[in-house]
Amino acid sequence: xxxxxxxxxxxxxxxxxxxxxxxxxxxxxxxxxxxxxxxxxxxxxxxxxxxxxxxxxxxxxxxxxxxxxxxxxxxxxxxxxxxxxxxxxxxxxxxxxxxxxxxxxxxxxxxxxxxxxxxxxxxxxxxxxxxxxxxxxxxxxxxxxxxxxxxxxxxxxxxxxxxxxxxxxxxxxxxxxxxxxxxxxxxxxxxxxxxxxxxxxxxxxxxxxxxxxxxxxxxxxxxx
Amino acid sequence: xxxxxxxxxxxxxxxxxxxxxxxxxxxxxxxxxxxxxxxxxxxxxxxxxxxxxxxxxxxxxxxxxxxxxxxxxxxxxxxxxxxxxxxxxxxxxxxxxxxxxxxxxxxxxxxxxxxxxxxxxxxxxxxxxxxxxxxxxxxxxxxxxxxxxxxxxxxxxxxxxxxxxxxxxxxxxxxxxxxxxxxxxxxxxxxxxxxxxxxxxxxxxxxxxxxxxxxxxxxxxxxxxxxxxxxxxxxxxxxxxxxxxxxxxxxxxxxxxxxxxxxxxxxxxxxxxxxxxxxxxxxxxxxxxxxxxxxxxxxxxxxxxxxxxxxxxxxxxxxxxxxxxxxxxxxxxxxxxxx
Numbered sequence: 097x098x099x100x101x102x103x104x105x106x107x108x109x110x111x112x113x114x115x116x117x118x119x120x121x122x123x124x125x126x127x128x129x130x131x132x133x134x135x136x137x138x139x140x141x142x143x144x145x146x147x148x149x150x151x152x153x154x155x156x157x158x159x160x161x162x163x164x165x166x167x168x169x170x171x172x173x174x175x176x177x178x179x180x181x182x183x184x185x186x187x188x189x190x191x192x193x194x195x196x197x198x199x200x201x202x203x204x205x206x207x208x209x210x211x212x213x214x215x216x217x218x219x220x221x222x223x224x225x226x227x228x229x230x231x232x233x234x235x236x237x238x239x240x241x242x243x244x245x246x247x248x249x250x251x252x253x254x255x256x257x258x259x260x261x262x263x264x265x266x267x268x269x270x271x272x273x274x275x276x277x278x279x280x281x282x283x284x285x286x287x288x289x290x291x292x293x294x295x296x297x298x299x300x301x302x303x304x305x306x307x308x309x310x311x312x313x314x315x316x317x318x319x320x
Numbered sequence: 321x322x323x324x325x326x327x328x329x330x331x332x333x334x335x336x337x338x339x340x341x342x343x344x345x346x347x348x349x350x351x352x353x354x355x356x357x358x359x360x361x362x363x364x365x366x367x368x369x370x371x372x373x374x375x376x377x378x379x380x381x382x383x384x385x386x387x388x389x390x391x392x393x394x395x396x397x398x399x400x401x402x403x404x405x406x407x408x409x410x411x412x413x414x415x416x417x418x419x420x421x422x423x424x425x426x427x428x429x430x431x432x433x434x435x436x437x438x439x440x441x442x443x444x445x446x447x448x449x450x451x452x453x454x455x456x457x458x459x460x461x462x463x464x465x466x467x468x469x470x471x472x473x474x475x476x477x478x479x480x481x482x483x484x485x486x487x488x489x490x491x492x493x494x495x496x497x498x499x500x501x502x503x504x505x506x507x508x509x510x511x512x513x514x515x516x517x518x519x520x521x522x523x524x525x526x527x528x529x530x531x532x533x534x535x536x537x538x539x540x541x542x543x544x545x546x547x548x549x550x551x552x553x554x555x556x557x558x559x560x561x562x563x564x565x566x567x568x569x570x571x572x573x574x575x576x577x578x579x580x581x582x583x584x585x586x587x588x589x590x591x592x593x594x595x596x597x598x599x600x601x602x603x604x605x606x607x608x609x610x611x612x613x614x615x616x617x618x619x620x621x622x623x624x625x626x627x628x629x630x631x632x633x634x635x636x637x638x639x640x641x642x643x644x645x646x647x648x649x650x651x652x653x654x655x656x657x658x659x
Contacts, residue, residue, distance in 0.1 A: 134525075134526050138526060138528070138530050138531065140547075141547060142381075142406045142407075142523075142530070142545035142546060142547050143406065143523050143526045143530050143546065144381075144404065144405070144406050144407045144523065144525070144526075147404070147407075147525040147526070148404070148407055151404075181410065181411060181412075181443065182410050182411070182412050183410065184410070185381075185403045185404060185407040185408050185409060185410050185436065185440065186403075186407045186408050186436040187408070187434075187435040187436035187439055188436075189408075189410055189436070189439075189440065190411070190436075190439035190440055190442075190443055191439070227439060228435070228439075283435070283472055284435050284472055285434065285435065285472065285545075285547060287465075287472045288464075288465050288472070288475065288543060288547060288550075289547070289550070290466070290550060292550075
């Protein structure tokens with residue numbers, strides 16, 4: 097167990113401690129914004145996204161407390177994925193759960209450097225796109241995640257530091273979430289509304305942006 | 321200006337216990353028919369599946385009662401998986417249900433076409449692959465949603481009840497998994513629905529109405545999760561409202577003069593039977609004017625949206641075989657005849 101930790105602790109981007117910190121802080125943030133996410137989902141969905149995410153991440157924290165002690169990052173991501181699939185329900189459960197499971201698989205047996213972390217993020221976003229049969233531009237969580245993915249790659253190619261990469265990804269995710277407001281939904285439950293989905297922020301893109309913003313805070317705080 | 325949120329005016333103890341206490345009540349009221357696996361949150365028939373009988377599993381968010389738990393019993397479902405209110409159940413529930421009810425002849429998953437339901441059932445089917453033969457039917461009868469590249473496809477609404485009844489009858493009389501699946505697919509293919517709301521509804525965990533509807537407006541083309549519909553109209557007479565629902569249903573299949581149908585007028589949970597029968601009368605007049613005969617009917621609250629007032633119309637084109645299967649004995653908490 098400990099043999100996996102030195103490399104994991106060395107990168108400043110995907111260590112066990114940072115992952116746990118990110119997940120716990122995300123759970124707290126999601127608990128805070130549950131009414132906001134619910135209100136967004138009431139406007140164009142069925143009003144359960146806030147409570148579902150809150151339930152899932154509360155379960156993640158409980159699992160971290162009980163089981164995460166000696167896990168490497170891939171193990172933690174797998175634990176999170178399985179927990180979200182089993183507790184969130186709705187479409188978000190399988191989608192976010194699959195994202196974490198794919199990220200875990202991409203990371204397995206690799207040094208957790210920036211390249212591996214970006215590959216894991218690509219795998220996560222790709223998993224959501226494949227399972228949801230969706231692409232960016234359809235008013236879904238991908239509208240936050242795909243711009244974040246591009247921004248992270250661009251920052252890395254430029255030679256940016258780990259914390260700069262995550263910060264730029266989070267910024268792009270927030271901008272992507274804002275950009276869902278004027279979009280016409282063509283996937284997910286909001287698509288039933290047709291034109292009436294225009295003018296509302298997508299709840300899934302909002303929760304995705306929140307997760308990345310929290311990641312930027314955690315990584316930035318560690319770097320600073 | 322801020323207003324204190326109004327109290328949750330429902331028969332409820334605690335939001336977190338709402339679904340569990342409903343299941344406890346269902347079990348206490350119908351111990352002769354069903355039992356609950358509380359660990360996995362699954363409603364099961366009291367008796368294990370007869371060896372060789374195809375088992376039927378359905379599930380979805382709670383708040384649509386009696387769907388699905390009220391349809392567990394002879395002639396319909398073998399198990400139902402309730403999620404939180406308006407939230408699809410998780411794969412673990414469908415996996416446990418599928419393993420519990422398999423009688424060696426395979427299991428049919430009856431899935432309403434919502435992204436969450438489809439994904440969670442798909443993950444469950446993957447989890448039992450290799451152990452149990454699973455087939456799925458996706459119910460998507462709601463003509464209010466354009467079925468195109470630009471939507472998640474049509475929602476599953478009223479036809480779900482008819483699929484569960486008719487496929488259940490076919491499995492009870494010894495149909496193979498392929499035969500039971502075929503008749504389920506056929507019912508879905510021959511059925512169309514559309515619904516409307518007079519009022520919104522309050523999801524307990526949210527505490528406020530899912531949408532705001534002014535006193536003089538109605539929502540046309542709603543689903544069953546309190547999601548807003550396709551458009552708003554001014555309040556109108558029931559004859560006019562029935563026309564707004566039935567005409568799109570008729571033209572979609574299309575139903576034509578000489579057709580025999582099962583006419584299903586379903587209450588959304590908050591509409592009294594007197595209004596549902598007035599609505600049935602309005603629907604039936606339109607059918608007669610179009611040369612269509614309602615040879616079977618179902619009127620009542622069978623697939624609901626909490627306390628929403630309003631109704632949906634489902635028409636199923638019948639032939640002799642579907643009529644025979646509809647008439648076959650059924651004994652569940654919510655539907656019972658012939659037995």
